[in-house]
Amino acid sequence: MKFASIVPLAAAVWLSACATGTDTVPTQPPLLATSVAGNPPPPRVLGILTGGFRIVDPATTGGAQQYNFRVGANFNRNVTTGMNFLEFEPGSAKIKANAGGVVRATGIVVMTDASTGAQLTVDMSQLVGFTGSLFVPCAVGAPVNCFAFNFSFGGTITLPGGQSYPATGGFRYRWETP
Numbered sequence: 001m002k003f004a005s006i007v008p009l010a011a012a013v014w015l016s017a018c019a020t021g022t023d024t025v026p027t028q029p030p031l032l033a034t035s036v037a038g039n040p041p042p043p044r045v046l047g048i049l050t051g052g053f054r055i056v057d058p059a060t061t062g063g064a065q066q067y068n069f070r071v072g073a074n075f076n077r078n079v080t081t082g083m084n085f086l087e088f089e090p091g092s093a094k095i096k097a098n099a100g101g102v103v104r105a106t107g108i109v110v111m112t113d114a115s116t117g118a119q120l121t122v123d124m125s126q127l128v129g130f131t132g133s134l135f136v137p138c139a140v141g142a143p144v145n146c147f148a149f150n151f152s153f154g155g156t157i158t159l160p161g162g163q164s165y166p167a168t169g170g171f172r173y174r175w176e177t178p
Contacts, residue, residue: 048072054067
């Protein structure tokens with residue numbers, strides 16, 4: 001019987017601690033030195049990761065072509081430590097970075113170009129050892145709910161016919177504003 005009376009008491013104490021009024025809910029994303037202006041505050045936010053990539057040797061495919069890939073990704077930031085987390089959907093690729101650089105990057109991202117059916121494969125472990133701010137503001141004129149990667153990625157583009165080519169490009173991430 002003691003357990004049944006302790007649970008409501010613990011719940012009441014927890015709720016009263018939450019309702020002190022000292023915490024504020026941010027109405028706009030905070031500006032932190034450890035991350036890009038406009039990054040969403042916790043909890044994690046689902047957005048779209050887009051990437052523009054070109055085949056490294058366009059002569060092999062008959063000319064330069066730009067492919068535009070996209071995939072869902074979840075972003076979160078620990079406002080206490082300044083650590084940024086990006087997890088790709090679907091898949092197991094994850095990035096953990098702060099203002100000093102990349103702390104952890106694992107997994108492979110597979111994305112599709114909707115107009116051509118080409119598929120891009122990028123191994124996130126190539127970020128290991130990157131120092132400095134990985135996430136930077138998007139170009140002037142882009143929405144505030146956007147950041148770009150300060151890194152040129154290498155990957156593989158596989159065309160619908162099965163031919164694969166090395167490719168380079170970059171990513172940016174955009175989320176919906178609350």
